[in-house]
Amino acid sequence: MNLFDVYPVNPIHIVRAKGSTLWDADGNEYLDLYGGHAVISIGHTHPHYVQKITEQLNNIGFYSNSIEIPLQKQLAQQLGEMSGKEDYALFLCNSGAEANENALKLASFHTGRKKVIAFSKSFHGRTSLAVAATDNPSISAPVNKTDNVVFLPFNDEEALSQAFASYGEEVAAVIIEGIQGVGGIREASIPFLQLIRSLCDQYGAVFIADSVQCGYGRTGNFYSHDYAGVQADIYSMAKGMGNGFPIGGIAIAPKFKASYGLLGTTFGGNHLACAAAVAVLDVMKSEKLLENAKTVGNYLLEELKKFDKIQEVRGRGLMIGIELPAELASVKKDLLFKNRIFTGEAKPNVIRILPALNITKEIADRFLDALDERLKA
Numbered sequence: 001m002n003l004f005d006v007y008p009v010n011p012i013h014i015v016r017a018k019g020s021t022l023w024d025a026d027g028n029e030y031l032d033l034y035g036g037h038a039v040i041s042i043g044h045t046h047p048h049y050v051q052k053i054t055e056q057l058n059n060i061g062f063y064s065n066s067i068e069i070p071l072q073k074q075l076a077q078q079l080g081e082m083s084g085k086e087d088y089a090l091f092l093c094n095s096g097a098e099a100n101e102n103a104l105k106l107a108s109f110h111t112g113r114k115k116v117i118a119f120s121k122s123f124h125g126r127t128s129l130a131v132a133a134t135d136n137p138s139i140s141a142p143v144n145k146t147d148n149v150v151f152l153p154f155n156d157e158e159a160l161s162q163a164f165a166s167y168g169e170e171v172a173a174v175i176i177e178g179i180q181g182v183g184g185i186r187e188a189s190i191p192f193l194q195l196i197r198s199l200c201d202q203y204g205a206v207f208i209a210d211s212v213q214c215g216y217g218r219t220g221n222f223y224s225h226d227y228a229g230v231q232a233d234i235y236s237m238a239k240g241m242g243n244g245f246p247i248g249g250i251a252i253a254p255k256f257k258a259s260y261g262l263l264g265t266t267f268g269g270n271h272l273a274c275a276a277a278v279a280v281l282d283v284m285k286s287e288k289l290l291e292n293a294k295t296v297g298n299y300l301l302e303e304l305k306k307f308d309k310i311q312e313v314r315g316r317g318l319m320i321g322i323e324l325p326a327e328l329a330s331v332k333k334d335l336l337f338k339n340r341i342f343t344g345e346a347k348p349n350v351i352r353i354l355p356a357l358n359i360t361k362e363i364a365d366r367f368l369d370a371l372d373e374r375l376k377a
């Protein structure tokens with residue numbers, strides 16, 4: 001059987017990893033500034049993480065949600081503390097798309113309404129509602145298309161106010177990334193996030209903060225939306241949550257009423273996934289990774305702004321976009337194949353930096369030196 005060929009693959013076979021270093025089958029060393037797409041939060045094969053998952057696997061890897069799994073409660077408690085949302089409730093699932101799917105569904109159950117407001121260049125995942133709220137018609141199948149989702153221009157306060165004025169009573173949810181990832185590292189402005197909060201309050205709609213890529217400490221705040229000083233009703237999360245172990249979740253404000261059958265999952269919240277997520281939070285706390293994300297992130301942002309060939313540097317903490325002119329389109333590829341540095345990209349010409357939250361200034365400097373070399377080439 002062949003693999004279903006739906007994404008391009010680099011001819012690199014990574015066999016081992018530690019921290020932000022990767023090695024291929026020939027022993028070549030690579031630097032990971034991509035974190036496997038914002039997933040590696042505490043570094044590859046962190047000893048505490050390996051130990052906790054190994055111990056858990058030797059005890060029990062999986063049983064269904066029909067029994068008590070105290071690790072779920074431990075995870076909810078640590079997450080509540082770390083994110084400063086102690087009074088929120090946690091529902092666990094397996095991926096970012098699933099987290100958004102559940103968030104949108106819950107908003108619709110809660111309000112009894114159907115309309116969802118999403119924004120230009122948004123990406124919320126590939127399941128049915130998540131992809132319907134994603135601004136990319138090419139990945140939406142005919143069956144996913146729905147009139148229930150309305151796209152408005154990102155950061156356009158006027159358009160948002162007008163939309164609520166004309167059909168606000170029908171809106172179940174507004175979903176927004178604090179910093180758009182796939183859309184090219186674009187920050188939602190503080191007044192825009194504040195306006196979403198006040199319009200959702202006024203019209204009884206649900207504010208969903210998609211924190212799948214920009215969350216989990218990556219920007220130096222636990223959820224990137226926190227910089228606007230407003231509370232969302234639901235935060236969706238995944239990626240960095242399990243440092244590579246598949247896990248997602250939604251943090252749900254106290255006003256939502258839970259009832260049996262409202263949401264459900266076979267794998268969500270399983271023993272192994274919870275052990276991985278608890279280990280991640282342990283390390284994030286003990287190694288002060290949010291502070292490190294801010295410090296090293298600020299350093300990178302400042303240094304990147306000194307390159308005159310870069311058109312624009314955007315982002316916060318360790319979620320950084322480097323916009324290059326069209327003639328430098330090969331830089332990302334050259335960083336990988338000539339300097340052995342993994343970075344991410346956003347079309348058409350943005351390099352995305354999404355490393356582990358414990359990268360050091362020394363690693364940041366290695367990246368900056370390599371970029372300097374590429375931009376001079």
Ligand SMILES: Cc1ncc(COP(=O)(O)O)c(C=O)c1O
Pocket residue numbers: 095096097098100123124125126177181182210211212213214238239
């Ligand atoms: C902002 C955002 N939301 C949702 C998703 C979907 O997550 P997943 O691929 O885990 O389903 C992604 C993935 O890139 C994302 O960046």
